Amino acid sequence: MESHYAQAGGLRMHYLKHGSGTPVVLIHGFPQTSHEWTRLMPLLGDAFTLHAVDTRGHGRSDKPDDPAGYTRMALATDIVRFIDAMGWDKVDVVAHDWGGIIASKLALEYGDRIKRLALLDTITTGWPRFVEYYYWFMSPGRADRFFRDHGRAFIETMFLGESKPPCPPPPGSPWNIPRELIAVRPWASAEDISHYVQAMAAAAAHDVDLNYYRNLTFHRVIADAAAPHGERYEAVSQAEMGRLWETGAAGRDYLDYAVEDRHKTYAGPVLWMYNTHLLAASASEAAQRGPEGDPAWDNFRRHFPDLTCAGVPAGHFFVEERPDIVAGALRRFLSA
Numbered sequence: 001m002e003s004h005y006a007q008a009g010g011l012r013m014h015y016l017k018h019g020s021g022t023p024v025v026l027i028h029g030f031p032q033t034s035h036e037w038t039r040l041m042p043l044l045g046d047a048f049t050l051h052a053v054d055t056r057g058h059g060r061s062d063k064p065d066d067p068a069g070y071t072r073m074a075l076a077t078d079i080v081r082f083i084d085a086m087g088w089d090k091v092d093v094v095a096h097d098w099g100g101i102i103a104s105k106l107a108l109e110y111g112d113r114i115k116r117l118a119l120l121d122t123i124t125t126g127w128p129r130f131v132e133y134y135y136w137f138m139s140p141g142r143a144d145r146f147f148r149d150h151g152r153a154f155i156e157t158m159f160l161g162e163s164k165p166p167c168p169p170p171p172g173s174p175w176n177i178p179r180e181l182i183a184v185r186p187w188a189s190a191e192d193i194s195h196y197v198q199a200m201a202a203a204a205a206h207d208v209d210l211n212y213y214r215n216l217t218f219h220r221v222i223a224d225a226a227a228p229h230g231e232r233y234e235a236v237s238q239a240e241m242g243r244l245w246e247t248g249a250a251g252r253d254y255l256d257y258a259v260e261d262r263h264k265t266y267a268g269p270v271l272w273m274y275n276t277h278l279l280a281a282s283a284s285e286a287a288q289r290g291p292e293g294d295p296a297w298d299n300f301r302r303h304f305p306d307l308t309c310a311g312v313p314a315g316h317f318f319v320e321e322r323p324d325i326v327a328g329a330l331r332r333f334l335s336a
Helices: 072-086 096-108 142-149 151-160 190-205 209-214 236-248 295-303 324-335
Strands: 003-009 012-018 024-025 048-053 092-098 114-120 216-225 229-234 268-275 285-287 290-294 308-311
Touching: 012 072, 024 072, 024 096, 024 268, 048 072, 072 092, 072 295, 092 096, 092 324, 096 114, 096 295, 114 324, 142 151, 142 190, 142 209, 151 190, 190 209, 236 290, 268 290, 268 324, 290 295, 295 308, 308 324
Parallel strands: 024 048, 024 092, 092 114, 114 268, 268 308
Antiparallel strands: 003 012, 012 048, 216 229, 285 290
């Protein structure tokens, strides 16, 4: 696997490259780096040239100090500039977790640059109602202290399902996540844990992950027949979200973090792969076009009219837990 750098506008982006054939851009999630894709890339390298980028502030890419530079638009534009730097007109994009938030914005703003889009266990423009941890990021000082003091415990919990000592309980941290949602089968090696612990320490030093979350602007979506599209939006401040977290009242409402994009669409083919344990966690059902029962799932159909869905019997990090299943689905989708 080759390690390279590209000048994406004013950002020096690191990426891993492997394979031969049609180019594909891979965008990692949180709390990860391009390392996320190293199990998958050898399984697809015979048919595709895979380019796994480190997004702004992560891995070996530049980490600008300006907190305002970590908006969804800035992160999506980084990928467009990477595409430009590689000399491509249009390219296939595969994204997981936070990478999917970036890739959704990319498709909705720069759809003419994307041939096909695969979204892996991610969201588009709003959080599922059962998720609460993003409120924690808005509580002043909470996440800042946690990542400084409990970085290794966080990584071990995310990728092994447990840590010793464990992460602090709420309100100190929200990472008491059911094991079946994150690590159904053991997959993380000592090398994986070491890589992500070091990457998290470097990212936290620059407040990178805090910037990603704190640049999101949240709104409640309220039905209103007199408003455009039959809905109006009520802003929810970070201060309010922090108070809701501290008082144990987080997660009762659906919050949308991209109301400006709610009625934009991308017409190209989209594959949505989700871990099947999300169904029970979000009180949803598996319908023909993916999970139903939460507004966050409805957004996939809202934004992507040419949508195909596939459930994966694994945890959230199924790119690494079950690369065989992911590679098979991507091979079929990207070759269509």
